[in-house]
Amino acid sequence: MNDAVENFKKIEKVLWIVLGLNLSVALMKILLGYNISSSSMVADGFHSLSDASTNIIGLIGAAIASKPADETHPYGHRKFETFTATGIALMLFLVSFNIIKSGIERLLHPQIPEVSSFSIIIMLITLAVNIAVILYESREGKKLHSHILVSDAAHTKSDVYVSLSVIAGLVAVKLGYPVVDPLISFVIALLILKAGIEIIKDTSRVLCDAAVIDPEKITSFVRGIKGVVDCHRVRTRGREDDFSMDLHILVNPSMTVEESHRLHHSIEEEIRRNFKGAHHILIHIEPYPDSSDQNT
Structure with missing residues (x-):
């Protein structure tokens, strides 16, 4: 601050x-x-x-x-x-x-x-x-x-x-x-x-809260993170140097709460490192219906 x-x-x-x-x-x-x-x-x-x-x-x-x-x-x-x-x-x-x-x-x-x-x-x-x-x-x-x-x-x-x-x-x-x-x-x-x-x-x-970054760009990036099966409902708003982001992450349903918590922090760190200006990130984690598609 x-x-x-x-x-x-x-x-x-x-x-x-x-x-x-x-x-x-x-x-x-x-x-x-x-x-x-x-x-x-x-x-x-x-x-x-x-x-x-x-x-x-x-x-x-x-x-x-x-x-x-x-x-x-x-x-x-x-x-x-x-x-x-x-x-x-x-x-x-x-x-x-x-x-x-x-x-x-x-x-x-x-x-x-x-x-x-x-x-x-x-x-x-x-x-x-x-x-x-x-x-x-x-x-x-x-x-x-x-x-x-x-x-x-x-x-x-x-x-x-x-x-x-x-x-x-x-x-x-x-x-x-x-x-x-x-x-x-x-x-x-x-x-x-x-x-x-x-x-x-x-x-x-x-x-008017127009999108700051193309959602597809973020979705493609997050899908490449180990442990993420899929990503959707990506939204951004604010200024290029100071914006908020919220997204939904789908993971293997067998993942424990502790594992999903660690993954949450990992995703947040990767987003901050690669998308400068992302200061407020909200990640919602959901179980993926087909665990065989997990990205490892």
Whole structure:
């Protein structure tokens, strides 16, 4: 359990670092965007601000998820992290809607942005920061098996495309095509929406208890263990790095209680060794009707 707490402390550290970077990037984009009347840059700035808000949500989720198992949550609180990642996706949907709304207003009441080389340089700097955040958060998310960090890294990855779109829009404005600016904001909104949908698809599998591993793969493996005649009713649920498994094992009906108990432990150890992440294993032992088929 101490390892789990230590793991979440590392996740929190990453989120605090990313939060500081996202706030800095957001402020630069929003202030400059309003100063030059660029709707796409302002939209990108609020997108970065939403990144910061999701970092705060992530910190809250990580704090709850790090709590040990108790009487009301006997399997622990890890799903709170997944639930938090779903909240991040909902935030993205809201940001996407607001950007589309703002873009429509800009089309109806156009304002020509005042683009300078300085504004493009600022966007290039924020782009470099976003790339650094992606590389750092992605690496730590995979290492720590964190849904929050992986989801947030995917969110930030869309920021790179968004920033590239904004830079392209600013160049287009400078070349005399101001209508491109609000149109670029629509592209940004769609990219944000796509990132949210991908997060929902991933987290919904965990929250809806979708199978983590193909049952046939587990069945085939368990059938190869000495003493097991057959295996069926295999179910898994949870996350790839932390899932529950239950299965039924058929054995020779002449097997004693002590022998079946030893076999139970042997099967559990083999499963843990070969299926990383299987932390909760429930094995139901049944007598096989035809003992001549025993695997020896």
